[in-house]
Amino acid sequence: MRRVALLGLLLAGVAAALGGTHVRAASAPGHDADIWWDGLGHDSRSAVYRQPEGAVTAGTQVKLRFRTFHDDATAVTLRAYFTNPGREDLVDMHIVASNVPCYMQSDFGCDFWEATMDAGSMGTVYYRFIVHDGPKTVYYEDDSDVREGGWGKPYDSSPDWGWALTVYDPNFKPIDWLKNAVIYQIFPDRFRNANTKNDPARGSPKKYVWSKEKRYAYPHGDPSHETTPALDRITRMPWLSMPEGGRLWVTSPSLSTSQAAASLRFGARADQPKLWSCSIGRAFFASVRSGHIMSAWA
Secondary structure (H helix, E strand, O other), X not given: OHXXXXXXXXXXXXXXXXXXXXXXXOOOOOOOOXXXXXXXXXXXXXXXXXXXXXXXXXXXEEEEEEEEEOOOOOEEEEEEEEOXXXXXEEEEOXXXXXXXXXXXXXXXXXXXXXXXXXXXXXXXXXEEEEEEEOOEEEEEEEOOOOOOOOEEEEEOOOOOOXXXXXXXXXXXXXXXXXXXXXXXXXXXXOOOOOOHHHOOOOOOOOOOOEOOOHHHOOOOOOHHHOOOHHHHOEEEOOOOOOOOOOOOOXXXXXXXXXXXXXXXXXXXXXOHHHHHHOOOOEXXXXXXXXXXXXXXXX
């Protein structure tokens, strides 16, 4: 019996270490100081959880909902931070649907909690949820600091990754030519190679090919890299090679790439008739700036 008990404790410890699997004291959710993470949910892109969806005008009343397993939480608090005027609000949520289907496969019913929030003035509202079951507290927030929206995830401690709600001027009028427009985003550094004559020399993918143009380097090297001035140079890589950030052997944050820059405008122009034939009404050119990783990736 002792061996069985020890084995059970060992397996429970391994499970907790591997995935945050909670060792349940009960076979069903309840008011027992234990919150079942599987039942928690909020999807900022769904009208079930947020109305209205998307950006809202100043002063809009926004209805937010949160899901828990039935009787698994004693309280849920909505935490909202308003960038204008820099204010935090804590709002108690109340149950509006009890022991109903969870909108997912589950052996248990769910409770849906709701609170209405005034969007306030123009700016951004960051909101997240604090779930209580007696002394137990779990935080439910966006699943990354990028704040892309959609479903979130639970945390034992808050990373402060609230969903972003944009609040705009009610007098703003949509641009007529943008209505129902099909917009194609072009990343000029890899859209089309229209002039192969200016391509950098091909060679080993792991070999630096330094640009000889002076505008691509500090005149005498960056003072912070006096012993390795080459790190201040821009590498000219073969067409279609990986941009900065995709090459694991790049160790210097100041190192950037240049990919057939002279081909940018002409490559897009050459394909313009093809774009228009696909019912694309507008083309948006992403910026190309040396040393900026966000302009190196689609």
